[in-house]
Amino acid sequence: MKKSESIAALAKALSQFQAKVKQPLKDKDNPFFKSKYVPLENVVEAITATSGEYGLSFIQFPLNDPNGRVGVTTLLMHESGEWIESEPIFATPAKQDAQGAGSVITYLKRYSLSALFGITSDEDDDGNGAIHDEHSQQSSQAQQQNQQPYRSNIQMPTNPQEAGAIQLAFGKHKGKTLGQIWREDMSYIQWLVDSEKTDVAIREGIGMMQVAAAQQQAQQKMPPQAV
Numbered sequence: 001m002k003k004s005e006s007i008a009a010l011a012k013a014l015s016q017f018q019a020k021v022k023q024p025l026k027d028k029d030n031p032f033f034k035s036k037y038v039p040l041e042n043v044v045e046a047i048t049a050t051s052g053e054y055g056l057s058f059i060q061f062p063l064n065d066p067n068g069r070v071g072v073t074t075l076l077m078h079e080s081g082e083w084i085e086s087e088p089i090f091a092t093p094a095k096q097d098a099q100g101a102g103s104v105i106t107y108l109k110r111y112s113l114s115a116l117f118g119i120t121s122d123e124d125d126d127g128n129g130a131i132h133d134e135h136s137q138q139s140s141q142a143q144q145q146n147q148q149p150y151r152s153n154i155q156m157p158t159n160p161q162e163a164g165a166i167q168l169a170f171g172k173h174k175g176k177t178l179g180q181i182w183r184e185d186m187s188y189i190q191w192l193v194d195s196e197k198t199d200v201a202i203r204e205g206i207g208m209m210q211v212a213a214a215q216q217q218a219q220q221k222m223p224p225q226a227v
Contacts, residue, residue: 002085010078013054018118021050038119040110047117055079060113062105063088068210070101072108076116086112092207094190096214107194156201160212163205178205 004010024038024046038046051057055078063071071090077083089108093100113119157163164179173181173188181188192198193206 001087004082004084007078007082007084009080010056010076010082010084013056013078014076014117017050017054017056020053021117021119022046023120038110038114040106040113043110043113043119046119047113051117058113058116060109063090064101065090067207068092068096068214069207070104070108072105072112074109074112074116084116086116091193092203092210094186094193094206094210096210100190103190104194157205157208160208163208166202166205168202178202178209182209 024042047058057077057079059075059077061073061075063073065071069090069092071088073088074086075083076085089112091104091108093104157166164177164182166178168174168176168178168181171188173185176184178189189206192202
């Protein structure tokens, strides 16, 4: 994280903002895991409704890198001239087109902005673990396993073939490999890339498959070599 030499005034303003900001409602449905989240426009609305009162504003910049990933960095500013810049966060679009990149950027903007301003934009069910009734606790654990089993310890793939062989243990494609899902449902591949809870091995595996697909497509377009 980068920041101005002093952030005393910014820190005070941010503290006042967080004490007053009205957290937005989680009214957007996640169709895959039956959870709710706050869309980007509602996060921005909640912030701008209060931030101006304390001299706070922000700018977000889209980024890309040589590996085909897109990213976002967020600059939080105060009217005093003090500022804090978040570290860039990156993700790989499931489709290497404008729509795929736009979807990832929207997600990253929401994630980064919520983190800087203290907005709770996703549901948090960790409190279920504090239930002392044995039956309720078992039900809660079962529900978490059904809804959020994509936090798994999958071995990191080393090539596209290993990536395609990764078998999912959750969701509507439970039991299928990434290769099968790639052929059948690219929208689900996109969701896996967008989700902050997806195992890093799955993210990297999808990235490897995307690179391999792009290379194959480029080779198919090459003119035949003269002999």
